[in-house]
Amino acid sequence: MTINRRLLEKYAELIVRTGVNVQPGQTVQLTAAVEQHEFAALVMEACYRAGARKVNVDWTSDVQNRLNFLYADSEVLSSVLPWEEAKMQQMVEDLPCRIFIISDDPDAMADLDPHKLSDVTQSRARVMKPYRNAIEGKHQWVIAACPSMKWAEKCFPDTADAVERLWDAVMKTVRIREDNDPVAEWKAHAAFLEEKAAWLNRQGFASLRYRSANGTDFTVELIPGAKWESAGAKNTENGVYYIPNLPTEEIFTSPYAGKCEGTLVAVKPLSWNSQIIESFSITFEKGRAVSCRAEKGQELLERILRMDEGASMLGEVALVPKESPVNQCGFLFYETLFDENACCHCAVGMGFKEVLPDGDRLTVEQAQHRGVNDSVIHVDFMIGEEDLSIDGILPDGSAVPIFRNGTWA
Numbered sequence: 001m002t003i004n005r006r007l008l009e010k011y012a013e014l015i016v017r018t019g020v021n022v023q024p025g026q027t028v029q030l031t032a033a034v035e036q037h038e039f040a041a042l043v044m045e046a047c048y049r050a051g052a053r054k055v056n057v058d059w060t061s062d063v064q065n066r067l068n069f070l071y072a073d074s075e076v077l078s079s080v081l082p083w084e085e086a087k088m089q090q091m092v093e094d095l096p097c098r099i100f101i102i103s104d105d106p107d108a109m110a111d112l113d114p115h116k117l118s119d120v121t122q123s124r125a126r127v128m129k130p131y132r133n134a135i136e137g138k139h140q141w142v143i144a145a146c147p148s149m150k151w152a153e154k155c156f157p158d159t160a161d162a163v164e165r166l167w168d169a170v171m172k173t174v175r176i177r178e179d180n181d182p183v184a185e186w187k188a189h190a191a192f193l194e195e196k197a198a199w200l201n202r203q204g205f206a207s208l209r210y211r212s213a214n215g216t217d218f219t220v221e222l223i224p225g226a227k228w229e230s231a232g233a234k235n236t237e238n239g240v241y242y243i244p245n246l247p248t249e250e251i252f253t254s255p256y257a258g259k260c261e262g263t264l265v266a267v268k269p270l271s272w273n274s275q276i277i278e279s280f281s282i283t284f285e286k287g288r289a290v291s292c293r294a295e296k297g298q299e300l301l302e303r304i305l306r307m308d309e310g311a312s313m314l315g316e317v318a319l320v321p322k323e324s325p326v327n328q329c330g331f332l333f334y335e336t337l338f339d340e341n342a343c344c345h346c347a348v349g350m351g352f353k354e355v356l357p358d359g360d361r362l363t364v365e366q367a368q369h370r371g372v373n374d375s376v377i378h379v380d381f382m383i384g385e386e387d388l389s390i391d392g393i394l395p396d397g398s399a400v401p402i403f404r405n406g407t408w409a
């Protein structure tokens, strides 16, 4: 498929209508890399066509980030300036729709000091967290991707048409073709995912049991009454339905933090802050990661799991069948937005309070008290092996097959 302007317009329209679902009169905060200004302009236009009141753009740059990390001191980079906080505070008050167009070079930070990177990320996240908590659930947002040269070259090294190939894959995963109506197709896709989530919610499983020949042998308790979520969410301020991730294939919930046992074996590498952790497993006891083993990136994985109190506990379990179009693409995107939609995964770190029936009325601390994990990080890792089986365990101890051989039973 050759990527032409018409397809890009279709994609921009999908991001704005199906993704963030801009309503007449809403303000939009768009974040995009400087080199994606042409696509960002198409998204802006789509916002205005949908009736946006104003579109503000935050331009980002891998190059700028890298140079700052290379030359500026940790303390300088860690300090959040008053205007940055004021901007977040303004967002807490205005609750704009937020659109993030990502296109990062997965290797932009690869040659930098990983300790400096994680220290700075951690201190900034700590200052920003109260603002993030204050807008969580209250505004519509979407993350979608726009391939950059560097990113494409990482996925398809030494290939002349790397960018075209990555665009092709992105379009496939967001269900855009020359001849289709992606907005209608997404309606059906979201309905399918929501039906699966509704089935899981009706079962009322007390726990999940994971098994695979690769060594995964794991049980995790679920929070009684917590919901399984999928594709879409509703803005709690105005009830507008939006789909925060394009693509999305997952049905997920936050498990009971601190209540899991056993080992999870990753089936795909994990890319974190431009660094790769490969062939790894994490073992949990009494709900906490007590050991991990990685053929590559051992030290980084240990650091992630020690990042704060909640970093060693699970914040998410997600079900994705192996037939997912992301998995069908057959390569690693080096980008969680795609890679986490390839197969079943779990995440250490922050959970989602929205999964609790009255979650949007709870503070993060209250949700934490009810079993939803909290942390400055949320790191997904893929465990969806070809032979993965998952059973739902009912409160009476009986098992119901959910997944067999990596897909819905």
Ligand code: ZN
Binding pocket: 250, 252, 316, 318, 340, 345, 380
């Ligand atoms: Zn997920």
